[in-house]
Amino acid sequence: MIQAVYIILKNSVLQFSGLFGVLFISGLVLTFISRWTNNIFRQFVLPKFGLYVFGVIGVPLHEFCHALFAKIFFHEIGSIKWFDPKGKGGSYGTVVHHYNDRNIYHRIGLFFIGMGPVLLAPAFLFLIYTLLLPHPVAFSLQLNDLGYLANAFSKSLLGAGNWSSFGFYVFLYLAVCLTSQMELSPEDFQIARGGILPIFVVLVLINTLSYTFSWGVHGKFVNALNIGIAWWGAFIAMAIFISLVNFVLCLILFNLINKICGKDAINPFQE
Template identity: 30%
Template sequence: MLSVVELFYLVGFLIGVGFLLGVMEKYSNTFLFKAFGKRGVLATAWIGTPIHELGHLLQCFIWGHRVTRVKFLQVNNPNGVLGYVEHQYNPGSMYQQIGNFFIGMGPIFSGIGSLIFGMYLLAPESYQTFREYIDLHVTSSVQNRNYLMVLGNAVLVITKSFFTLNNLFNPLFWIFLILAICISSHIALSKADIKGSTKGLFMIFFVLFVFNLVSGFFGIDTFKFIAKLTKYNAYVLAFSSIAIFFSIITLLISYILYRLKFGRG
């Protein structure tokens, strides 16, 4: 049970973010598909899918997997697969097995990173406000473990800084908004991504279990160590707020387009 709790502290927040993004993306793509057919989904795939696959690819390099085949975007696959990264690893390597989890989660990292970089280039005032929030408030929230407050406040900060008069009259802002919608529409994990991540998750649990057995024998309290280590979860939630914010925007726009189409029908 201790290993289960520690596993939640280590990766639970990241999995939760992935699940939330997945739910919103599912409904967004459903509305777009009903309104415009396959073209509705492909309209955002031109940038969103390559960034999704890039996340897998970079994590493969980090965790020592051998990449055998990459397809950043394909539009005519009969199974509807827009892109993929095929890779191989050594089953005898604990490091590479753990890597399966992060390779599966790769699109979350690449998606959030791309949104932050895009905001830095195309909406610098919003980026600066968000950065100041991170610097001033997240550290104190880490100490108090108000993780949900971190997420909620970060979304509010982004919302207030994003919809300003300066941004609304700035062409670069609209370019960024279009790119952000495309990226956020394809951050979520596919069934294959989740299946691959599960393999790595089991190995992380196994490592924790052995670690706790050995530590318990020597009377070492591992939970205190894990609790201190996982203070990074506040930063995970703060940065994830950007992806959540744009996923909400994407969901609202796709629903409005669906209702307009449905109304005309």
């Protein structure tokens, strides 16, 4: 009996850590880079420049991610504000949703709703990458090596043929729009936290049934998880790379323009 409990809990913890630990870490990294980039925009001589150039696409995509998961988990959406350039506290869009606290499916959805932009950003990047780059890496369920995928994507992004492709520049613009608005608010993390315990309980239940009836769910789940994390990780790495490049270029260029206009130097770490 003790061994059974140990195996069930071990499998559940490993699955939970592999899936959600990566999500939280990458979510925090993208949130901080996006926050610092938006601080640059706000201290620029034209404080709304970054918002209107990149946020007009990035903010609605951010809110769409929240709204899509709210629909998937059957939350009632009260209202959606897709883009409000006059929003207070750096919040330029909102999704108001309601749910039944006693419904475990609704509760599980809280995690996905709160983390929605981080979860779906790789999917959006994959879509525009596949459609707009001249030589994208083809998706394959046989590829689950994160290092190999990251190297392949790097080569396809930095290939000489991209510089003469109009689609490549459209990809860069859309990617910057997306990654510059990846910041998760404290409210987003608070919402996501509400779904963690119900998800862990469901994992324990699945592993208990799997152990009892010899379903072998753990092996299949780990295999699918490895493939998903490899591809998701490769595109989240691409999002982080693009975010960092955009952050550095904006910091240098906007500081130069501010200096020419006699404005104060930009400190991206100052709210």
